[in-house]
Amino acid sequence: MSPITHHWFDSTHITYGVVTAGYATPAFQLEASAFKGREPDEHRWGIETPRLDSWSVRGTWTPSPFWAVQVSHGRLKEPEAQHPGEDENRSTASVQYARGGLATTFAYSLKDRVPGEKLSAFLAEANYELTPRHAVFGRLENVANDELFPTTTIRCMIGSFA
Numbered sequence: 001m002s003p004i005t006h007h008w009f010d011s012t013h014i015t016y017g018v019v020t021a022g023y024a025t026p027a028f029q030l031e032a033s034a035f036k037g038r039e040p041d042e043h044r045w046g047i048e049t050p051r052l053d054s055w056s057v058r059g060t061w062t063p064s065p066f067w068a069v070q071v072s073h074g075r076l077k078e079p080e081a082q083h084p085g086e087d088e089n090r091s092t093a094s095v096q097y098a099r100g101g102l103a104t105t106f107a108y109s110l111k112d113r114v115p116g117e118k119l120s121a122f123l124a125e126a127n128y129e130l131t132p133r134h135a136v137f138g139r140l141e142n143v144a145n146d147e148l149f150p151t152t153t154i155r156c157m158i159g160s161f162a
Contacts, residue, residue: 017050037076
């Protein structure tokens with residue numbers, strides 16, 4: 001199940017036309033992209049003309065095979081149809097750890113509408129494999145959202161799967 005915070009952490013779900021360049025070493029990676037920032041219309045099967053009106057940069061540090069740290073920032077040109085004339089700056093930071101059946105992620109994002117409010121999101125999740133077929137997981141999210149809900153949403157999910 002995708003986290004409710006995914007709208008804060010991704011740039012766009014579907015975009016036509018992306019140009020990306022990057023540089024990588026064994027421990028560091030730097031990427032930059034230009035793309036169309038607006039979500040497509042509801043006719044998603046119709047290919048739209050690409051416009052490179054938005055951009056993003058991301059830096060990733062992997063100090064060991066078990067740790068990954070990333071920060072990113074992007075400027076999106078009118079990404080939401082419900083907010084015409086409103087651009088967004090999105091900044092994210094995350095830390096991931098995975099070793100011996102345990103995988104964790106801690107992430108924070110700030111969606112800064114221009115003009116408009118600043119809305120933040122926090123995600124913490126963990127997964128532990130008990131056996132190759134059984135695992136337990138948990139997720140905690142805190143979202144400042146004014147699109148689907150009038151106030152902050154906190155969602156906690158704990159479970160297991162086989």
